[in-house]
Amino acid sequence: MNLEHWRNWVDEIEATRVEALLDRASPDVRSALERSLKGAELTPDEGFLIYTARGDDLRAVVKCADIARAEDVGDEVTYVVNRNLNFTNICFVGCQFCGFKRQRWEPDAYDHSDETILAKIADAVARGATEVCMQGGINPDMPAFKYRDLLVTMKGRFPEIHVHAFSPMEIMYGARRTRMDYPEYIAMLRDAGLGSIPGTAAEILDDSVREILSHKKVDVATWVEIITSAHSIGVPTTSTIMYGHLETPRQVVNHLDLMRSIQKRTRGFTEFVPLRFIHENTVLYRRGLVKPLENGVLDFQMYAFSRLFLRGWINNIQTSWVKLGADLAALTLKAGCNDFSGTLMEESITREAGGNSGEFIAVDVIEEKAREMGRVAVERSTLYRKLYGKKAPNGARPIIAHTSPQPADSHACGGSGCG
Numbered sequence: 001m002n003l004e005h006w007r008n009w010v011d012e013i014e015a016t017r018v019e020a021l022l023d024r025a026s027p028d029v030r031s032a033l034e035r036s037l038k039g040a041e042l043t044p045d046e047g048f049l050i051y052t053a054r055g056d057d058l059r060a061v062v063k064c065a066d067i068a069r070a071e072d073v074g075d076e077v078t079y080v081v082n083r084n085l086n087f088t089n090i091c092f093v094g095c096q097f098c099g100f101k102r103q104r105w106e107p108d109a110y111d112h113s114d115e116t117i118l119a120k121i122a123d124a125v126a127r128g129a130t131e132v133c134m135q136g137g138i139n140p141d142m143p144a145f146k147y148r149d150l151l152v153t154m155k156g157r158f159p160e161i162h163v164h165a166f167s168p169m170e171i172m173y174g175a176r177r178t179r180m181d182y183p184e185y186i187a188m189l190r191d192a193g194l195g196s197i198p199g200t201a202a203e204i205l206d207d208s209v210r211e212i213l214s215h216k217k218v219d220v221a222t223w224v225e226i227i228t229s230a231h232s233i234g235v236p237t238t239s240t241i242m243y244g245h246l247e248t249p250r251q252v253v254n255h256l257d258l259m260r261s262i263q264k265r266t267r268g269f270t271e272f273v274p275l276r277f278i279h280e281n282t283v284l285y286r287r288g289l290v291k292p293l294e295n296g297v298l299d300f301q302m303y304a305f306s307r308l309f310l311r312g313w314i315n316n317i318q319t320s321w322v323k324l325g326a327d328l329a330a331l332t333l334k335a336g337c338n339d340f341s342g343t344l345m346e347e348s349i350t351r352e353a354g355g356n357s358g359e360f361i362a363v364d365v366i367e368e369k370a371r372e373m374g375r376v377a378v379e380r381s382t383l384y385r386k387l388y389g390k391k392a393p394n395g396a397r398p399i400i401a402h403t404s405p406q407p408a409d410s411h412a413c414g415g416s417g418c419g
């Protein structure tokens with residue numbers, strides 16, 4: 001179904017009273033939604049019903065997710081001015097869903113020098129960035145202390161920039177290479193300037209699925225250990241899911257249940273980011289293991305379910321313009337989302353996997369998309385402090401688009417890769 005269909009669909013839901021939508025929902029869905037609207041926590045079985053809702057049930061779910069979003073975080077749509085920076089695309093891991101990795105002998109393999117990295121950050125800072133989001137491939141030639149040394153170099157030149165970097169997969173690799181345990185290794189990175197960690201490399205936290213997606217990747221227990229180690233020493237992380245490939249609805253519910261239980265223990269997650277799987281150019285698709293996903297239903301199910309299931313524990317639900325495109329992402333602002341992600345400035349993992357949403361979104365466009373949804377966009381820091389009225393060093397607007405294309409070397413933070 002096309003975008004126009006979904007636009008009309010969310011408009012119709014918005015124009016209909018919640019009581020009328022609940023009246024049309026099936027009894028079990030209605031009961032779960034009523035409990036959620038009263039602030040009760042959804043059980044995993046209720047979550048399953050909510051996530052798999054269709055037709056009138058889904059309309060009621062989306063309406064209640066929008067109400068919960070308004071009650072819990074208000075009407076402002078936040079975004080961060082950031083740059084994705086992927087220092088290398090050389091990787092030996094071989095995830096079946098990744099179109100980004102290269103072997104070191106391939107002609108378009110790269111491993112950026114410190115000078116290139118610093119130049120990219122200088123450009124981002126001049127355009128108003130407060131954050132650099134940095135991830136890369138798992139390079140077998142990497143010096144053991146490379147991640148720490150990168151941080152020292154970056155923070156030495158740009159002490160103000162927030163460095164949001166190194167997925168749990170990279171943390172696992174770095175810790176192994178330095179023979180340190182996770183708390184010790186993450187503390188070393190923190191002391192070198194690491195501000196927060198992307199909760200990527202999560203995909204679906206179910207080892208049976210992970211074995212097919214990428215059997216060399218960090219397993220569930222290790223992902224949880226790394227994330228909770230970070231939280232325990234005061235390093236916040238995001239949390240993510242990659243949906244729309246091999247997973248079952250029950251595995252999705254279990255994944256969110258795990259996120260919620262970690263958050264209850266640590267309070268270390270800043271946000272939850274559902275990331276739709278982009279199938280083209282991936283081994284999974286070429287082998288016929290996944291089918292192309294239709295735009296819309298699963299996206300609305302996922303975002304609305306996330307809002308309601310994580311309610312009270314993870315209240316920032318981020319939509320992904322990179323995965324959905326800016327127009328569909330804007331519509332998810334009426335299905336429970338309150339955050340529009342970042343400007344990124346570069347993004348190539350999704351593009352290399354076949355996605356066609358660009359590598360940069362200007363603040364003007366984010367503001368326009370929020371306005372179209374009857375909302376106001378507000379810049380935030382990585383850790384969700386609202387930055388009302390911030391100005392970029394080079395002008396009155398928080399960020400300006402470059403007129404010339406930027407080099408395409410990036411790998412999305414919050415992308416489905418390293419990652």
Ligand code: SF4
Pocket residue numbers: 091092093094095098099100101136137138169214416417418419
């Ligand atoms: S997702 Fe990350 S770890 Fe997996 S192959 Fe791609 S770059 Fe390597």
